[in-house]
Amino acid sequence: MQEAKYINTTCSICGHNQCGVIVKLVDDKVVQIMPNREDPMSKGSICPKSIASVQLLYHPNRLKYPMKRAGPRGSGKWKRVSWDEALGEISEKLLQVKSEYGPEAVVMARGTNRGSWIRLFNRFANSFGTPNWTESGGAQCFTPRSIAQQLTFGGIALEWPDAESSKTIMVWGADPPASWAPKSRKIVNSKSGGSKVIVVDPVMSNMASKADVWLPVRPGSDVALAMGMINVIISEKLYDQEYVEKYTVGFESLKERVAPYTPDKVSEITWVPSDRIIEAARLFATNRPSSIAISATFDEIVDPIQLGRAVSIISAITGNVDVRGGNIFPETAGQIYVDTNDFIMIESLPEDLDKKRLGAQRYPLLSRYLKINFPMAHYPTILDAIITGEPYQIRAMFIMGGNPKLSIANSDRAAEALNKVDFLAVADLFLSKTAEMADIVLPVASWLEYDGLADSAQATYGHLRIRQKVATVGEAQSDTWIMIELAKRMNLKGFWNSEREYLDYILSPTGMTFEQLKGKGGIIYHEPDIGSKLRNGFNTPSKKIELYSERLKGWGYDPLPFYNEPFESPYSTPEVAKQYPLVLTTGRRVSAYFHTAQRNVPALRDIYPDPIVEINNDTAKKLGISDGDKVRVETRRGFVIMKAKLTQGIHPRVVGVQHGWPDIANDNRLTDNTACAVGIGSTTLRGLLCNIRREKQ
Amino acid sequence: MEPFRQHEFGWRVALDFLLSGTGSSMFIIYFLSAGSNRLVYMLGPVFILAGLAVLLSELGKPSNFWRSIYNYKTSWMARGAIFNILYILVWLAMILAYILNLYAFPLYAIEFALSILVLIYPVMLLQDVKDIKLWKNGWSSVMTAVYAISGGASLDAFIISLYQPDVLTLAYISLGISLLALVLLFAYISALRREQYKSIEYSLRQMLEGDRQNLLKLSFSGVVVQFAMDLLFILNIPAKPFALLVGFAFSMAGVYSFRLMLLNAGFHEPLISDKRIKEITASLKIGHKN
Amino acid sequence: MKYAMVIDLTKCVGCNSCTAACKIDNSTGFGVKYGQVLELESGSFPDVTKFYLPILCMQCENPECLKVCPTGATFKTDDGIVLIDKNKCMGCRYCAAACPYMARYFYDDSGRPLDVPRMDLEDERHGTAEKCDFCIDRVREGENPACVQACPYEARTFGDIDDPSSRVHSLMSRAKSLKEEEGFNVSVYYIW
Structure with a gap:
């Protein structure tokens, strides 16, 4: 046996490049992954997914070489082919569709961002010429909350709680211990140092277990809660008067707008006790500095833009934006050297194609180029187009790291569409439920198998680190490599000859190459310049925080936040x-799984073996359900069968289901993809109606 | 926090206990009734041997069984293994004496003593699990022993009825012990009801309402039928040894059910008491402080 | 010399990184968790409180498992760790039934469905009892146990309780243990 080798690298099992880790190798085999406490960004954060990556890496079911379908679609018959043949056929097919039917007949869809810069896929699609690129996340993750924040303060400060210096931290619609380990660490450490934590979550989550004030909001009514908190802050004059005058516009109209949202009324809407709403609002406004941490709920309710706006406003009027201990604007490294709009080559896409993008008519905030977004096609509209041929027929689909068959609302429809599209190529680590339907599958490298640059627009607080290749599995290649090779074959503009060339290009403004950066410790850090927006003006037309948004008004939307009841x-x-009396929130997360992935990793599956539905003990008792029973949760769209977990940490009229499980436990059988959010197109995943009953055991 | 159920000992352990309990107690009863049929004496150890075979099949590494006699100082399982082995050895000696037609009373007396040890070791083995309060409970031990003896007595009564249909001593003994078991069963349940342990509360719920209630019913009917059949036999109502055979079959079912119930309804005390949970949550100041 | 672990419940958020690290490091099969994290709550909605309780073998000074073990396979080291000699254990499960802390498992390799790394060791553990050993091999090489090393929140502290300069020693004044009234004298403590 050789000496053990230890290599510092950056994990990306969740696609966010969050945690610095140390990989232990013996005989050039990865044997252990452990947190790197010296890492200046993550400081020892890690999660079960990362730790168990060694089982994922060498999993016997990994795709090891490209394969071509050798029987009818979905038959499970495959033929091994060379990379050359696979990439040749994909590029040939895509170019053929482009020339025969126009580039818009090709859909490019992304899911998990496996550590490459997600904008590279953007660039790939734009360079190819199709407006129809999208993400499984898309309107369901980050885009709505990013746009809401761009409109309000011209940046995405809510992604960046300066939690370690906060006295109060409000975590809203997020469970950092399950999905944002470094943020979670900051919050828990801050709490240990005496700061207060407010958690808004319908379920007593991991984070809520550390809350001083827990606001168990009725799923989907978050905007009302936010309006109620603003109401308390304004009517009790707890807002930062000087800050509001100096740095915001539209305070008076806001005051008028929130006036009807008294704590009593909000309590009726949200089912949160009114004294608790008042307590949280007072705590947040007075025990300053206060910061807010948010996540996907801000993209998954009936009108997510309103939630993003309203919660941004809470932070703004209490004077917590761009201040130490509040929400800040760090530069996101790695890509900071390159202008993102230039990088994605958005201008190379003709205006008429921008208009043709699926979703452009109904969901302009998502699908038109507004200079505050990276426009993408609307996934449910794409699926409709495939099925109905309207407004035009989609001929080919290239999916990278996504599993839409499970992860798209109303998943039966997604399956139908995938089955119907003429040509489907999928790149993934495993033969996922989506990859099973493909004509060609490409084996993708996990985060341990390629060199790369690691940062995240949402999680890394101005740090850029490197990732190092420590293992090779079969012929698997990184997403970046696949895109570059395909680009070469299709003669796409703006691509490189190799991965390394691409990394060097990104780093070129620093005067360093990837190798040089690696030699210098592999980390670039930009200390956030806190207060720069206060000094130089916010990145909005008025240069101030826009409580009242003229831009929204100009596009025909309400310039002030308002509460919209969920569509059901x-x-x-x-x-x-009457038939579906309980309120459902889908998408509950656990720390061991990232969306639909990792159910096949034994160490993780042993920790969370079953799909779980959380239900209040008293409700369960009335329905004859005991802890651990198999139960059926049903909505108007369909049903799932999961295992009941009884708890007092949920309202008696609320039910929470986990997401990402396949087949009969897939929570997207419950969700709807027709009633999408105004302007942005998000499907409602929090705040549906359901009923629940005990299944035969 | 809820008590957690033990999953280690299941139907095979219950079967082993049943066989060794029946074998040893039939020897004890017959010896005490001053029985003279040597074949009956020979039969007891056969049960014990069968019990050992069941136990071996339960072990993860049966090849290490010979090591099980090591820790006799503290482990009742080790002691049990020793008793069982000695029992078998004396039995072999008894067979030898029988073949050679030697005076064997001392061997019988030794085997009687060993029978008592074999009878009590499963009781002590369970009794020694401090954390499962149902097993630790003295009443459980008494019940286990009484049930074992009722099975042995029933078997004795049946076998003797084949040889000497007119001798009623053993039927009377079987009748008496089954009645005793019946009475004690009620006392047992009500004694458990008075216990303060949370785990016993769960055990009782399992036995009376949960998926173990059929076992309780069966252990109840076992002794009832045994009693009834003994009575029929004594009153000389219809078919003779047949009644005792039925009585014996039910008795076995009852004894086995009781053992299985005792094992399956074994709950550990919660790792952490509700009082401590309150103490922790209060001091952590988590959740809402109303 | 006595090894001990102190777990800070104020820092544990139930992420189960420890459980994963333990499972990978010890190559345990399905259903076998030398360490795990329990979720406990009290009160009723909406005034409910919840916390996480990581548990593992408590390394008792007076271990019930050792007492009941018929073969003498279970033994204690000088540094206070309860170990199992896989060559002596006959797999009777008596120890697992007697353990008051849910810490002992019976190992059966039918629980290993896949030929997955860190689950494919040539296994002398088959058919025997197994449990947490404070990662004794790592500890003797000067490392921390896997769960301690993995914890993102540094909620776990491990060290020699008899060494007055150690961190565990300094935490002992506040430390409490589970079922302490039973007198097992455990080596795993909690603070809150």
């Missing part, structure tokens, strides 16, 4: 509620 709820559809 006990109040908006009381007749539906």
